[in-house]
Amino acid sequence: MLQVPHSSIGALVARRRPGYGLEQPFFLSQEIFDLDMEVIFGRHWIFIGVEADVPQPGDTMVVDVGRTTVLVLRDEAGTVRAVNNVCRHRGARLVHDYKASVGNLVCRYHQWTYGLDGALQYAEHMGEGFDKSCLGLKPVHLKSLEGLLFVCLSEDPPADFDTMAEAMRPYIAPHGVRDTKVAFEMDIIEPGNWKITMENNRECYHCSVNHPELTVPLFAYGFGFAPEQLDETGKLQADRYACLLDANHADWEAKGFPSRTIEHLDDVVTGYRTQRLPLDGAGESHTLSTEVACRKLLGGQTERKLGGLHFWTQPNSWHHFMSDHAVVFSVLPLDPEHSLLRTKWLVHKDAVEGVDYDIQKLTEVWVATNAQDSELVGYQHSGVSSPAYEPGPYSPYTEGLVDKFANWYLGRIAEHLER
């Protein structure tokens, strides 16, 4: 669609105007998309799912990250592992279903058989001198952060994942993610570049008008506003939020629920942000009633009013942990113009559908919000495709975190180009 010689990408990165959006080729160019897949999705920690996706030994989940097909599985010892989902014989895709349960891994084509540890156990007709030992499934680096699964496709993953993990553990631990089940999940193919999907997630400037459901529990002003432009209603709302934030944070921290902001969105390799956000109304959950959607709370908690802990990671995820459920999101680029948004709703593993929770009430806020965001992503992708598009200014009050996403992204690309 738009060809950018590899040599000129560096110039595009270098001339970026601070506080302004990315130039058109970052959204349209196949060359830059290929670079994104190589550098950003090929060498960073990518959120792909949760331990609850493979609850039992032998459970498998296939996740494609670009052209790489990753097989996540729980081995007999109960450890979650990841291997490349490609047979070492003729290269056939090994497991085909998104989720399955297996004894061992048998290729459909010629029945080469691998153990849950990836080792090649059996291959017919290969003769007597055949050495199986170097033909095991190729491993993929995988880390579980309290049950959240991240993979890195590179041989040499960024080491600072552990720094993030250490900081985040006390925030996430109370929500008992390892003891959840996936109550519902949904895939949307958004009609835009993955960076447009990520930018959309990194601000709530668009929330008040576009997200009538989400702004029932979530304060649109929670991610910033221009104080001098507020009208009377706006000022009251901003003040109410500021008071609530102070009071709730003090209360939560006292009770052992870390809540204060940690933000390393553009100053580290494994960028992230967290903060526990007060919710409106009953203050309990991302539901239209603002009350919990699941009676059985996460992590054996009894306190319903834990707000919504958000956790964002660069380049591809965001998460909301409430007292009763969590919602986790991953973005997987498909091509320059399409991105997969995968959303999972987690509840306590012992919660019973129809008794403890209702799927409709559990999911309706984010099902609606995702659909609205997908439409907005399409609008932006369509507009930035015009030769008339020119990056505009981010709001200094409401789009600072979008700016940090762009900073992080360009910094990672620049570092690669400088090598």
Added chain:
Amino acid sequence: MLQVPHSSIGALVARRRPGYGLEQPFFLSQEIFDLDMEVIFGRHWIFIGVEADVPQPGDTMVVDVGRTTVLVLRDEAGTVRAVNNVCRHRGARLVHDYKASVGNLVCRYHQWTYGLDGALQYAEHMGEGFDKSCLGLKPVHLKSLEGLLFVCLSEDPPADFDTMAEAMRPYIAPHGVRDTKVAFEMDIIEPGNWKITMENNRECYHCSVNHPELTVPLFAYGFGFAPEQLDETGKLQADRYACLLDANHADWEAKGFPSRTIEHLDDVVTGYRTQRLPLDGAGESHTLSTEVACRKLLGGQTERKLGGLHFWTQPNSWHHFMSDHAVVFSVLPLDPEHSLLRTKWLVHKDAVEGVDYDIQKLTEVWVATNAQDSELVGYQHSGVSSPAYEPGPYSPYTEGLVDKFANWYLGRIAEHLER
């Protein structure tokens, strides 16, 4: 599909055999398609619609020319304008419906609000020092020729549009295009390169066999024939047409309806051709009855038998103006293999459907003809895709105007390459 290094396009242009068709890369190559969009559709006057598409202040129409999305609107003073349909903030497509009616232009994403003059009026959360003045919607050059709308995407449009406009005004004016309404419109995606669609329009060699409906009112011999090959029937028909042409032209010119041919198809930048053509049968209109399809005539005329004034422009339009209605056609390239043919049928703005005209009778000739031409375009595109394709000779009698289209096109490309 077929890669042509940019440097070799000049050689392809230079070696063209006069009187023969274009070589394969002009129909298939992505590189040449990109050049077409940049040079031909990016720097010439492109017909995109009529004033009647936006009859009232606040009415809008979105037309995409390649990747450029153009917003045509009528402002409060009644002037038709064009702007780039892209928000200056994050680049979202501003207006989404093909046709709409608005008070002002509000971006769906973050509610940046523009006036009908394109000026940015309001943007929330941008802070106190924010300068709106340089963030208006970017204008697009637009000209109305008696109600026919042409845009030029370049900063520096060809100046000779005005020469064409001056010559054409007395021809078109009697048909009162500004006082029409769009009675019907239809989009077809033709399965071929845009130049194949244009070449198809520039000859009637294919009409006698392929267009049974169109050749009821239109003389297939009106655009040339080989006299020595005619049989007796053909000779009679050709003689009848020649007499009719002479008699009608004398009559029409005497009554103040300019009719004689003007042809500047390949000797100017803004190429065009016009002629008032006699029609067969009752001689009134492009209908199966050859009588008017709308009782209320255009431009307050009382004379039904005005023939069919044709007006062709390079690179992308043709038009037929009769006493009772007009049909206007624009071709917009989508990719090397697909082109949008947009057709609008115009009647007097006060004509009442079901009373003054019937949609079926008004449109059936060109609905059928467009479908037939679309199939022929697909046949040619399919065939020229074969490595065995080699440009053949144009008929010197019936395809001279196709040759002029090719001359004009190659001349424009050559001029660009010589810069």
Added chain:
Amino acid sequence: MLQVPHSSIGALVARRRPGYGLEQPFFLSQEIFDLDMEVIFGRHWIFIGVEADVPQPGDTMVVDVGRTTVLVLRDEAGTVRAVNNVCRHRGARLVHDYKASVGNLVCRYHQWTYGLDGALQYAEHMGEGFDKSCLGLKPVHLKSLEGLLFVCLSEDPPADFDTMAEAMRPYIAPHGVRDTKVAFEMDIIEPGNWKITMENNRECYHCSVNHPELTVPLFAYGFGFAPEQLDETGKLQADRYACLLDANHADWEAKGFPSRTIEHLDDVVTGYRTQRLPLDGAGESHTLSTEVACRKLLGGQTERKLGGLHFWTQPNSWHHFMSDHAVVFSVLPLDPEHSLLRTKWLVHKDAVEGVDYDIQKLTEVWVATNAQDSELVGYQHSGVSSPAYEPGPYSPYTEGLVDKFANWYLGRIAEHLER
């Protein structure tokens, strides 16, 4: 998808590890696909159909090989010919239906008319000096091997076709292919590179588990096995097959049916292989009953138990000739990721459907087998698309003929690159 500079293809060819699969770019790269179409499908003998596809003078069949559209026809003298299916005027595709019956060849666009010999007979409006003699349809080289039609798109086809033809004639002749009719044909678009489809055809390692229908008549061990790994059942089966092969070959050869293996898969330009294979059960045909599906035998034979004569050609065909019917297969690449598999079932031309044969019984083995293979092709194409794919070892016992396909292919590419 995966860009390979033309200059590096030679290095990829040179570094291939013998006995291992092809590297990823041979399956994914557009550049290599283009080279395949130019070198492999553009300069070798490609199987495209049978004489029975055009049984009568004036019968036509259109077969597209890459972007080349080939028109096969039977002329008035009864000779089968091939010409490029492209009008010499504006390049329109001449014949549109897959199969048709015509008097002469009239272009739909402007009625240029060609004889069944390809000569231009008539073109209206071209004027008096017009020379029709050099505007005939461009011929395509075509050879019929006992009724099997091969074309070569090059000016200079490989001469060793005749060597193959001479060797094969006594094998095929008893099956009377020229006196057949096409009882059924089926197209499948397989979701993989054409070489994956071919590799799938060149081994039966995958048969025992994946092809429950085909292995009713066909011995899975007929194309090799690792003797040391066989269990007791396997040993018995292998022994039974070996005995049957010896006995049948002696019997068939004595009766004048050549049966022994000829194999020139990777040591000649026009590579091929043949062997008459014993069948299981009644030993008569590729049916679920293992008995003939058509009572009227091919070539006027009376012996039902002729086994299954297989005939493979590089790069794109395989065939099975039984006493009662034949099944012929051609593979035509569509793009790097999709291939057309066309299958035709032939019976004696005088056999009557519903009386002599039943379509369901005739076709069910290969209809099922093709569907299973198509799925396997998709699995392999999907897996080799991963950056983690690395060519694995072929089984020395069951995949030697796959290796020879790869050898032949790489040899042909290498010869081209060395020119």
